[in-house]
Amino acid sequence: MVNILRNVLGISYIEEIVDLLNANKFSLIIDESTDISLVKTLCLVVRVCKNFKVHDLFFDLIEVESANASSLFSAVINSFTKNNIIYKQNMIGFAAGGANVMMGRNHSVSTLLKAAINDLFVLKCVCHSFHLCASYACEKLPGEVEDLARNIFNYLKSSSKRLKDFSSLQYFFEFKANKILHPSQTRWLSLSAVVGRLIEQYDVLIAYFSIAVKEENLQTAKNILTSLKDPITKLYLLFIEFALPFFIKLNKLFQSESSQIHKLHSSVKEIVVTLLECFVRKDYITMFLDSTSEFNLPPECLLDLESIYLGIKVECFLITNEINVIEIDTFKNKCRNFYIEAVLQILKGFDLNNSFFRNLSIIAPDNVYACTYKSIAPLLQQVPRLLADNIQEIDTVL
Structure with missing residues (x-):
C-alpha cells in the first residue's frame, strides 16, 4: 500500500x-x-x-x-x-x-x-509578526506579573487536595468553577486568557492563599498572597487584559480561512491609531501616520501620565483604591513604555506608507459592490506580471 x-x-x-x-x-x-x-x-x-x-x-x-x-x-x-x-x-x-x-x-x-x-x-506571516510585537511590548512590563500567574498555576496543580479546596471556595463564593490557566512560555498572546481568568477569580484566590498561608505555612504561598494583595499587581493585570486583545483581534482576523489581505492595511492602521490615542496628543497622531521617516516620539508629543488611557477598569480601580502616587506614576510610565514599544514594533514590521497594501482595498468586496473606486489601475501598476490581455474587461467589471 x-x-x-x-x-x-x-x-x-x-x-x-x-x-x-x-x-x-x-x-x-x-x-x-x-x-x-x-x-x-x-x-x-x-x-x-x-x-x-x-x-x-x-x-x-x-x-x-x-x-x-x-x-x-x-x-x-x-x-x-x-x-x-x-x-x-x-x-x-x-x-x-x-x-x-x-x-x-x-x-x-x-x-x-x-x-x-x-x-x-x-x-x-502576519500572525507571527503581531505575536512578536506583543512579546516585545510585554517585556516593558514587570516580569513578576507572568511569574505570579505561573506560580499560582504550579502551586494548585501540584496537589489534588489544593485543587479540591480551591474548587470548594469557588462554590462558597458562588464563582464559576473555572480552572486557573497555565501561561505559555513562548506565546505572549495566550497571557490574555490567563490574566482574564486570574481577574475573574481574584477574590477567591486571595481567600484561598490566606488560608493556605495559615495551614501550610509555605514561603511560596506567602509570596503569592503578598503579590495578590498588592494593588499594583491588580493594576498590571487589568492593563494587560485591556491591551493584549488589540493584537489578539488582528491574529484572529488573519487566521481566517478566507482571504483577508485586503484588510491588512486598514486593520494595522486602526490598531496603531488606537494605541497612539492612548498616550500621544491628538494633534501629533496624523503627523506620525503621514510621516515617511523613522518612527520617533519627542517628549512634547506625549500625554502627561495623568492623561494616559489604560482602560476603563484601570481608571475605576485607581478611583476606588488609595495607592501611593509614586507607585502609580511608575505603573503608568511602564504602561506608556508598553505602548511605545508596541507601536514601534508594529511599524518596524509593517509600512503604513506601502501603497500596494493600501491599494488592495480597491478589490475589497464592499468597495467593489459600492463602486468606491473607478479603476483598479493603481493596483495593477504595482503588479505588472499580473497584467492580462483583457485588462479593460477586468477593469470594467470591477
Whole structure:
C-alpha cells in the first residue's frame, strides 16, 4: 500500500500540480522544521487559483542539511527545477515566517528569491509578526506579573487536595468553577486568557492563599498572597487584559480561512491609531501616520501620565483604591513604555506608507459592490506580471 501511495498516486498527484503551476500564476509558502530525530526538513506549499477557487496544495517535503538562507533557497530552486516548473515566469508571491533566515533584509530566502524572480511579492506571516510585537511590548512590563500567574498555576496543580479546596471556595463564593490557566512560555498572546481568568477569580484566590498561608505555612504561598494583595499587581493585570486583545483581534482576523489581505492595511492602521490615542496628543497622531521617516516620539508629543488611557477598569480601580502616587506614576510610565514599544514594533514590521497594501482595498468586496473606486489601475501598476490581455474587461467589471 505504501509503495502504491508513493510510486503511483504520489507521482500522479505531483504531475497534476506541476501542470497546474506551469499553466497558472502561483505563490509559494514555506516553513522549516526539525523533527524528533533532529532531521531538518523544509515544507513547500503552493497557492494557486483553479476554477476561480484558491487552493493551498502540498508540493514537497525536503530534507536539508543546513537551515541557512542559501541552503533553503537552493532546496526550493532544486525542487522546482527537478519538476520542470517555470517558476521565474509563474511564481508571483512568497510567504514564510518572520525569522531572519526567511525574511532578513540583507541575506535571506526572500532576498535571494527576489533577486532571481522579478517583481516577486513577499509577505511574512502576519500572525507571527503581531505575536512578536506583543512579546516585545510585554517585556516593558514587570516580569513578576507572568511569574505570579505561573506560580499560582504550579502551586494548585501540584496537589489534588489544593485543587479540591480551591474548587470548594469557588462554590462558597458562588464563582464559576473555572480552572486557573497555565501561561505559555513562548506565546505572549495566550497571557490574555490567563490574566482574564486570574481577574475573574481574584477574590477567591486571595481567600484561598490566606488560608493556605495559615495551614501550610509555605514561603511560596506567602509570596503569592503578598503579590495578590498588592494593588499594583491588580493594576498590571487589568492593563494587560485591556491591551493584549488589540493584537489578539488582528491574529484572529488573519487566521481566517478566507482571504483577508485586503484588510491588512486598514486593520494595522486602526490598531496603531488606537494605541497612539492612548498616550500621544491628538494633534501629533496624523503627523506620525503621514510621516515617511523613522518612527520617533519627542517628549512634547506625549500625554502627561495623568492623561494616559489604560482602560476603563484601570481608571475605576485607581478611583476606588488609595495607592501611593509614586507607585502609580511608575505603573503608568511602564504602561506608556508598553505602548511605545508596541507601536514601534508594529511599524518596524509593517509600512503604513506601502501603497500596494493600501491599494488592495480597491478589490475589497464592499468597495467593489459600492463602486468606491473607478479603476483598479493603481493596483495593477504595482503588479505588472499580473497584467492580462483583457485588462479593460477586468477593469470594467470591477
